[in-house]
Amino acid sequence: MRNAPAGYRHFHDELALLKQRLLDMSERAESLVALSVEALLERDRDKAIAVIEADEELDRLEVEAENQAIAMLALQQPMARDLRFLIGAIKVSSDLERVGDHAVNIAQCAVRLVDQRVAVPAVPALADMARRARAMLSDSLDAFIRGDGALGRAVGKADDDVDAQHEGIFRALLADMMGDPQSIAPSLELLLVSRNLERVADLATNIGEDAVYLAEGKQIRHRFDEDAPTPSSSDST
Structure with a gap:
C-alpha cells in the first residue's frame, strides 16, 4: 500500500x-x-457491584464505535465489502453493548441472592452455559473482523446447545420449586440468570450472521442450514 493515495x-x-x-x-x-x-x-457482592459500575464504559465504547462508523460512511462513501463492514459494525457495537446489559442483569441477580441470605439450589450447568456463551461471543467477533462466513455459521449452530442447556436448567429448577416452596425465590433468580446467558448466545449469533453477510453479501437470519451462494469476484473488494 506504499503507493496508495493518502x-x-x-x-x-x-x-x-x-x-x-x-x-x-x-x-x-x-x-x-x-x-x-x-x-x-x-456469592461475591463486590464483584457484582464492579460489573454494574463497569457497564458505563461499554456504553461509551459503543457510542465511539457507532460515531466512527457513521462518519466513515458519510465522508468516505465506501462500496461493496467495506460498506457492508461499516453497516455491520454499527449493529455489532449495539449487540456488544447489550451483552454488557445482560451481564449487569446477572450481577443484579447475584446481589439479590446475597442479600436474601437463603439456600440457593446448585445448578452446575450455569457455569458451562456461561463458558459456551462467551466462546460464541469470541468466535463471532473473530468471524466478523476476519470476514469468515464459515465461522459465523458455526456460531449459529452452537446456539442450539446453549438453548438446550437453558431448557434443561428450566426443568431442573422447576422440579426444585415444586419439591420445596422455599426454593422458589432463589430458583427464579437462577432462571433469570440462565435466560440472560441464553440472550448473550443469541447476540453472538446475531454477530455471526453479520459475519456471513460481510463475507458473502447474503442475509441468513434463521437459515444457518442453507448453503449460501459464492459471491461474485467484483463484490470481494
Missing part, C-alpha cells in the same frame, strides 16, 4: 481503528459476563 490509506487506518474498538468492546463484554457469573457462583 485518502485510501487514511480510510484503511480508520478501518483498522474501528476493528480494534470492536475487539476491545468484545473483550470487555466477555470479561463482564465472566465476572458476573463469578459473582453469582461465589
Whole structure:
C-alpha cells in the first residue's frame, strides 16, 4: 500500500481503528459476563457491584464505535465489502453493548441472592452455559473482523446447545420449586440468570450472521442450514 493515495490509506487506518474498538468492546463484554457469573457462583457482592459500575464504559465504547462508523460512511462513501463492514459494525457495537446489559442483569441477580441470605439450589450447568456463551461471543467477533462466513455459521449452530442447556436448567429448577416452596425465590433468580446467558448466545449469533453477510453479501437470519451462494469476484473488494 506504499503507493496508495493518502485518502485510501487514511480510510484503511480508520478501518483498522474501528476493528480494534470492536475487539476491545468484545473483550470487555466477555470479561463482564465472566465476572458476573463469578459473582453469582461465589456469592461475591463486590464483584457484582464492579460489573454494574463497569457497564458505563461499554456504553461509551459503543457510542465511539457507532460515531466512527457513521462518519466513515458519510465522508468516505465506501462500496461493496467495506460498506457492508461499516453497516455491520454499527449493529455489532449495539449487540456488544447489550451483552454488557445482560451481564449487569446477572450481577443484579447475584446481589439479590446475597442479600436474601437463603439456600440457593446448585445448578452446575450455569457455569458451562456461561463458558459456551462467551466462546460464541469470541468466535463471532473473530468471524466478523476476519470476514469468515464459515465461522459465523458455526456460531449459529452452537446456539442450539446453549438453548438446550437453558431448557434443561428450566426443568431442573422447576422440579426444585415444586419439591420445596422455599426454593422458589432463589430458583427464579437462577432462571433469570440462565435466560440472560441464553440472550448473550443469541447476540453472538446475531454477530455471526453479520459475519456471513460481510463475507458473502447474503442475509441468513434463521437459515444457518442453507448453503449460501459464492459471491461474485467484483463484490470481494
